[in-house]
Amino acid sequence: MRKTIGLEVNGRREEVEIESHWTLVQLLRDGLQMLGTEEGCGEGSCGSCTVTVDGELVRSCLYLAIRAEGRSVLTVEGLARDGELDPVQRAFVEHGAVQCGFCTPGFLMSTKALLRDHADPTDDEIREYLSGNFCRCGGYTLILAAVRDAAGGSATGGAAAEG
């Protein structure tokens, strides 16, 4: 059944026509042509489709699109501000923490949640937050380095300045 719902995506008010059995990743990709969020496994295991809804991390391949009505969604396209990459994105670029790039949007969203909850994360906390994201190229070492760097840079800047 087709239905038009209103929601906020990356701070912008959207009206979008969806099918009531769509998932949120279908709403984003097919309904809004926002192709930043990738669908990998489609069953909640790989983490490529990770976004936030009202600030909480979700797998957009398991989250029913209709549930997003009236809520606020943040995707990878919403991380950069005024053409400036988010510090997490910049760290991934600087470390070359991207091989094929398919998993990268999901890793970026999980890293943002990590830094929201732990401004100065331990290695264990980093691994815990990224445990739900798979990189099939196996590029974890550079991803971990990028996240450590992003954490140092965003944790009040003190750690980097002192270090």
Next chain:
Amino acid sequence: MNLKPFEYVEATSLDDALKALDAYGDEARIVAGGTVVVPLMKMRMVQPEALVSLTRVEGLADVRGDGERITIGALATHRAVSTSPLVRDRLPLLAEACGRVASPVIRSMGTIGGNLCYGESASDPPSAMLVLGARVHVRGPEEERVVPVEDFFVGYYETAIGEGEILTHVEVPLQPEGARWRYLKWTPRAREDKPLVGLAVLLDVEDGTCREARMAVGGVADRPVLLAGASAALSGATLDDAAIADAAEVAADEVDPVDDLQASAGYRRDMLRVWVRRVLDQLRA
């Protein structure tokens, strides 16, 4: 992988949801976080005609305490439970178990009610619930009933929830202050896996004597089980090597382990024996 069409019923009250369940009968499934029913539908393992969503029913996600117990609404997510200051303070065993479920993303979607209704043996919260003596509140069309959690898991992915019923909340007695506790999650591969041994232990120890022990395990048998024999063997015993070895042996003997691709029944039994011994050894100090 996309979902096949279904009716979506957005309940705004429990009565609404109960009416929808009554109207669709066996053809309806409840959905909350969607981490179980959505993948099962995508894999074509279940094809309900209707999904009845509880996510907009007011008050179902509340976590409240009253000095004797903490009441956790069915829609409270694992993240909400594991990070709740109240739960961390008064039910640290449950906070720890909920904080070990899968990965942070799944914890912020999946709910306690959904977890229990799934009836998955290899999950973290149920063994903590068993040890703490939780009581599960279930609403049906006619009445509300309360099911002690040890009677809630009745078989392989089977629970005491009947057709047309909804789990509304769980009532968990406060963990005794000063009790020694541990939730041990043993996964053979990655940290976000389901537990092969998910062992919850709560001990009341005084002067080296274990006055009361409660132990439960998920991932070993076809359902989460209270280790009643091992708990009884340890209760009243001096916490020495012999008592610990004996409790581990009783635990390994009293379970009926699952034999599947994850592990053989024998391996599960061996790992349970090992982890009961190690955890009790750690808690003795």
